[in-house]
Amino acid sequence: MKVEVMKNILGENDKIAEENRKLFKEKKVFVINLMGSPGSGKTSLLERTIANLKDKLKMAVIEGDLFTAKDAERIERHNVPVIQINTAGGCHLDAPMVKRAAESLDLDALDLIIVENVGNLVCPAEFDVGENIKAVVLSITEGDDKPLKYPLIFKESAVAILNKIDILKFTNFNLESAREDLTTIHPDIKIIETSCTTAEGLDKWYEFLLNTV
Amino acid sequence: MKVEVMKNILGENDKIAEENRKLFKEKKVFVINLMGSPGSGKTSLLERTIANLKDKLKMAVIEGDLFTAKDAERIERHNVPVIQINTAGGCHLDAPMVKRAAESLDLDALDLIIVENVGNLVCPAEFDVGENIKAVVLSITEGDDKPLKYPLIFKESAVAILNKIDILKFTNFNLESAREDLTTIHPDIKIIETSCTTAEGLDKWYEFLLNTV
Numbered sequence: 001m002k003v004e005v006m007k008n009i010l011g012e013n014d015k016i017a018e019e020n021r022k023l024f025k026e027k028k029v030f031v032i033n034l035m036g037s038p039g040s041g042k043t044s045l046l047e048r049t050i051a052n053l054k055d056k057l058k059m060a061v062i063e064g065d066l067f068t069a070k071d072a073e074r075i076e077r078h079n080v081p082v083i084q085i086n087t088a089g090g091c092h093l094d095a096p097m098v099k100r101a102a103e104s105l106d107l108d109a110l111d112l113i114i115v116e117n118v119g120n121l122v123c124p125a126e127f128d129v130g131e132n133i134k135a136v137v138l139s140i141t142e143g144d145d146k147p148l149k150y151p152l153i154f155k156e157s158a159v160a161i162l163n164k165i166d167i168l169k170f171t172n173f174n175l176e177s178a179r180e181d182l183t184t185i186h187p188d189i190k191i192i193e194t195s196c197t198t199a200e201g202l203d204k205w206y207e208f209l210l211n212t213v
Numbered sequence: 214m215k216v217e218v219m220k221n222i223l224g225e226n227d228k229i230a231e232e233n234r235k236l237f238k239e240k241k242v243f244v245i246n247l248m249g250s251p252g253s254g255k256t257s258l259l260e261r262t263i264a265n266l267k268d269k270l271k272m273a274v275i276e277g278d279l280f281t282a283k284d285a286e287r288i289e290r291h292n293v294p295v296i297q298i299n300t301a302g303g304c305h306l307d308a309p310m311v312k313r314a315a316e317s318l319d320l321d322a323l324d325l326i327i328v329e330n331v332g333n334l335v336c337p338a339e340f341d342v343g344e345n346i347k348a349v350v351l352s353i354t355e356g357d358d359k360p361l362k363y364p365l366i367f368k369e370s371a372v373a374i375l376n377k378i379d380i381l382k383f384t385n386f387n388l389e390s391a392r393e394d395l396t397t398i399h400p401d402i403k404i405i406e407t408s409c410t411t412a413e414g415l416d417k418w419y420e421f422l423l424n425t426v
Contacts, residue, residue: 039359066335066362066364067362070358089335091304122331122336141377142252143252146252149278149279164354166383167383170383
């Protein structure tokens with residue numbers, strides 16, 4: 001019975017995700033579903049990305065949060081369109097939420113929408129929102145055991161950003177073993193090491209975006 | 214319809230949580246539901262706690278993980294009983310899972326069970342597992358905006374452990390503002406700053422446990 005209901009919820013979500021994907025394709029907008037733990041640095045990465053690429057890519061951001069608009073306020077300062085979704089405690093974004101948010105954006109004027117999901121390494125990976133690719137931010141302060149412990153999100157993501165690399169030496173994070181585990185889980189995953197504090201490695205992320213969008 | 218189903222699931226969970234709570238009380242075992250983001254330091258805190266208090270408190274650990282037994286293996290080295298629950302991708306522990314795990318423990322021989330929940334700042338807070346208190350670990354590398362962004366888990370927790378305090382100076386975490394927000398969300402919350410690397414502040418956590426259990 002529970003399984004049946006879950007299937008229906010996912011079935012309905014996937015239908016709307018496909019509609020979103022079709023609409024984004026028609027409008028020639030590339031969509032990235034950006035996921036990661038609370039505090040992994042998703043919003044900081046977005047702020048850096050907008051500041052550096054907004055002359056090259058016409059960007060908008062859809063911000064998913066439980067209650068506040070704190071992240072949307074950070075993005076708004078960079079003068080790109082931003083739509084806040086509050087999930088009212090819900091642990092992930094779903095396709096209907098992104099559909100409603102996209103209705104408030106002028107899709108004809110955009111190249112790229114980045115959807116910043118709720119901070120959560122589990123649930124967001126299970127819900128297609130109609131994106132072209134998923135991306136996951138893992139901060140090295142979270143520990144190198146996270147890929148094997150939370151495999152789905154890394155399996156689903158085209159790119160893994162290993163963030164906060166500037167404080168690597170103050171942690172016991174083993175880069176080599178994390179890279180190995182990521183590649184075991186997802187042989188084609190692109191791995192980029194970054195620091196949003198020192199800007200180290202961000203050029204590789206920008207290059208990836210410019211080549212992919 | 215969706216709401217109805219959710220109510221039934223929670224209703225069933227709460228019933229079993231109460232049964233767990235009654236059993237734990239009969240057996241005079243105190244139970245802590247330990248929550249926090251992936252990589253906040255829950256397992257490290259447990260390792261330190263067991264090493265320091267196992268002569269004073271008879272402890273066992275119930276480990277919740279999506280798939281692996283990595284955390285349980287870390288705990289096992291400290292020679293306390295540990296039961297691994299694998300949620301098979303599920304984002305939180307529920308009362309039936311803890312009930313089954315507790316059946317494998319000799320409750321008469323225990324003072325304290327610490328249940329380490331799945332690394333997730335959202336979903337675990339919604340599910341009573343029959344614990345006496347909830348505790349949340351927030352690592353300062355996650356950012357000082359987390360209490361306001363994920364309020365439920367801090368509202369539900371009797372104690373908030375601000376972990377990784379040894380690398381505070383390498384972050385922009387504002388301790389004062391985090392404390393203020395925590396107290397706004399939950400006026401009675403106990404806040405303890407710790408480092409599981411340098412052991413700073415852990416004495417306060419041990420003291421809290423010895424006074425509470």
